Amino acid sequence: MVMAVTVFFFGEMSAMADMVTLYDVDFEPPEFSLGKAPQISGVHYRGYPVVEENETMGSQVLKIPTYQRYRGEMRCYINSNPLSVSVDFDIMTHDLTTTLDGSVIGVYIYARNQNERFFYGLLFNPLGGVFQVYGSSLPNDGGYVLIDENFQDGKKSSYHMEWNRLTGEASVNFGSELTIFKPEMFEDVTFFNGFFNADQEYDDIFYLDNVLIKAQPVPIPGAIWLLLGGLALLGLFKKIK
Numbered sequence: 001m002v003m004a005v006t007v008f009f010f011g012e013m014s015a016m017a018d019m020v021t022l023y024d025v026d027f028e029p030p031e032f033s034l035g036k037a038p039q040i041s042g043v044h045y046r047g048y049p050v051v052e053e054n055e056t057m058g059s060q061v062l063k064i065p066t067y068q069r070y071r072g073e074m075r076c077y078i079n080s081n082p083l084s085v086s087v088d089f090d091i092m093t094h095d096l097t098t099t100l101d102g103s104v105i106g107v108y109i110y111a112r113n114q115n116e117r118f119f120y121g122l123l124f125n126p127l128g129g130v131f132q133v134y135g136s137s138l139p140n141d142g143g144y145v146l147i148d149e150n151f152q153d154g155k156k157s158s159y160h161m162e163w164n165r166l167t168g169e170a171s172v173n174f175g176s177e178l179t180i181f182k183p184e185m186f187e188d189v190t191f192f193n194g195f196f197n198a199d200q201e202y203d204d205i206f207y208l209d210n211v212l213i214k215a216q217p218v219p220i221p222g223a224i225w226l227l228l229g230g231l232a233l234l235g236l237f238k239k240i241k
Contacts, residue, residue, distance in 0.1 A: 019214040047072025061209040071194025082215035084164040090209040111183035118181045134180045147174040
């Protein structure tokens with residue numbers, strides 16, 4: 001199943017309070033064909049991601065290799081200004097370099113203010129585990145927390161993470177909660193495979209499945225609802241008259 005929805009929020013207001021699904025992708029047929037990059041509205045690829053069968057994960061998945069000493073990626077644009085964003089996904093790494101200066105496999109939510117960019121997400125390394133990380137375009141502005149020291153290369157894992165831009169609260173399903181940045185808007189969710197050390201080449205791969213990205217619109221204040229209701233009644237009255 002695949003679903004990609006662009007939801008537009010007018011300023012800081014929305015009539016919806018529940019989470020809205022932006023992307024719901026499982027890379028299964030007939031929507032996706034083996035050996036090809038998925039065609040999904042709002043998604044941009046770098047490198048050569050392709051759909052493959054994966055027995056360990058038990059389904060068709062997206063394979064994202066490294067790309068010419070730069071990172072391969074799947075970038076899902078948000079194209080809206082929600083209150084919060086949540087990301088669910090299944091992931092499995094393959095032949096991941098077991099050094100801290102080797103490959104960087106991760107999932108980031110990107111956001112920004114007028115002059116600064118922020119990120120929050122997860123980094124995967126079998127030597128150190130899975131790290132919850134955050135930072136900005138300013139130097140030395142960020143941090144990390146080890147959340148899963150039992151992470152294993154070649155084993156399927158499932159994660160859920162969220163970030164609320166108004167409160168700065170960020171969390172992952174392993175129970176680690178942080179208060180970080182309060183950006184003005186979200187940009188995208190990016191799944192990537194790159195390097196700490198660009199002078200070396202790696203053959204690291206990761207497989208991605210069951211990607212679910214949701215956004216929570218900012219509710220319209222009660223006074224706005226009263227105004228809209230009054231305008232609707234006025235329009236109805238003029239029509240009857």
